[in-house]
Amino acid sequence: MERGKEKEKVNLADAERRIYALIARRDGVTAREIAKDLGMERRDVNRELYMSPLMHELCYQDRDARWHALIPQKYPHEGLYEVSGFYATAGEFMDTDEDSWMESLTEGCKRIGRNLNDTRGLLHSFRDCRETICALFLDLDGMIGREAYEDWEVVFEMRLNRGRRIRIYADVLIITRQRVFSLEFKMKDKIDPEEVKQAAKYVPYLEILFGPGVDVLPALVLTGAKDLFDYVSIGGRDAVLPVCSGDMLFNVLDEYMGFLN
Numbered sequence: 001m002e003r004g005k006e007k008e009k010v011n012l013a014d015a016e017r018r019i020y021a022l023i024a025r026r027d028g029v030t031a032r033e034i035a036k037d038l039g040m041e042r043r044d045v046n047r048e049l050y051m052s053p054l055m056h057e058l059c060y061q062d063r064d065a066r067w068h069a070l071i072p073q074k075y076p077h078e079g080l081y082e083v084s085g086f087y088a089t090a091g092e093f094m095d096t097d098e099d100s101w102m103e104s105l106t107e108g109c110k111r112i113g114r115n116l117n118d119t120r121g122l123l124h125s126f127r128d129c130r131e132t133i134c135a136l137f138l139d140l141d142g143m144i145g146r147e148a149y150e151d152w153e154v155v156f157e158m159r160l161n162r163g164r165r166i167r168i169y170a171d172v173l174i175i176t177r178q179r180v181f182s183l184e185f186k187m188k189d190k191i192d193p194e195e196v197k198q199a200a201k202y203v204p205y206l207e208i209l210f211g212p213g214v215d216v217l218p219a220l221v222l223t224g225a226k227d228l229f230d231y232v233s234i235g236g237r238d239a240v241l242p243v244c245s246g247d248m249l250f251n252v253l254d255e256y257m258g259f260l261n
Contacts, residue, residue, distance in 0.1 A: 015040070015048050016055055021211045023155055024073035028066035029144055053063045053161035054205060057083065073211035075177050076153055085157030090174075091150030094137055103132060112159045114169060121187075128174040128223050129156065129172055129185045132246040136174075139250045143259050152176050170202045174192055179256060180210050182218045183249075189224035191232060191243055198219055200234045219244065219252045 018038055024027055031049060035042040048055055049067065050134075058070050071079035081087040085108035086101065096104070109116055116122060132153065140149050153175035156206060160168050172183040184199035186192075199220040206216045218241050222228060225245035232243045242252045253259070 015044060016052055017208045017211075019045060020055065020058060020208050021073060023067050024071070024211060028062060028064070028068055030066055030207045034067070036219050054208065057159075057161045057208065071209060071212075073209075075175075076151070077175065077210075080153065080155060080158070083112060084155045085112060085114055085169075087153070087155050088247040089150060090137060090152040090154050091146065093154045094134065094146075094150075098127070098130065102126065102228065109157055112157075113167065114157055114159065125185065125187060126156070128187055132185070132221060132223055132249060133172060133174075135246065136249045136253075139257075140253075143250075149176075160202065167210065168205075170206070171219050173206075174253070175210075176257075178214060180214055180216045181253065182205055182216060183221050184208055184218070185221045185223060188222050189226075189245075191220070191222070191230075193232075193235070196232050196241065196243065197235050200239075215256070217252075217256055219249075221246055221249055 018040075019034055022034055022037060031042055031045050034040070035045045038045070049059065050056070059067050060070060061067050069079075070082060073078050076089075086105040087108075088096065093101070102123070106123075107114060109115075137146075137149065140146075140225050153173070155173040155175070156171070158170040158173055160170065170182055171185045174181040174183065182199070182202050184195065184202075186195055188195075199218045203218055210216060220232075220241065220243045222243065223246040226247060228243065228245035229248040230243050231240040233240050242255065244252055250259075
């Protein structure tokens, strides 16, 4: 049977990914057009557009009932600022002093609804993340030069709507043209399997956001450890993700980008 002659039975877990990728490629598209192009039932398309908290966050509808992507799937990713505590290019980040960065981050967190209750040392953990990312880029200065990375995008505290009343916040994203490194930070020196699973949980949402052709690569960064780099099973499954100390974060990027080759 020819493709498109029969409506496909779409896995709902895959529907968001396909719908958002189509919207992100177009300058406005109707639900009818989405259904036709993807071979889906229109009611399934409408269910995702109106009922999915993540799609509700990432898409908006104009007066002509055409859907648009808040964050188009192209580099640089305009619109990321809207869901991030802090967003900048790597060059801009490195040129921002710590106090100015913290002021921008805290204001951004308030803007996106991030609770800044500091009873568990949240603000200190923010500074800990920044120190590690600065050290990473200084390492890259010596290996590939600033011009090779200064247009990468850097995000702190990116909001992802997981449910109607459930929001999760990705600690740090480093975004190149082909890859998104999703870094979960803990100020610890021991690997906790539950925190490995936590580092992996952002991947499905980020894959929807950044679309096909971009690899989403999670890692757990333990800033209390030293000289640590290992691959650890995610929840006892065959899938693994890298766990590293802050001083070995460079190795995570090198595994996928081959700076040392």
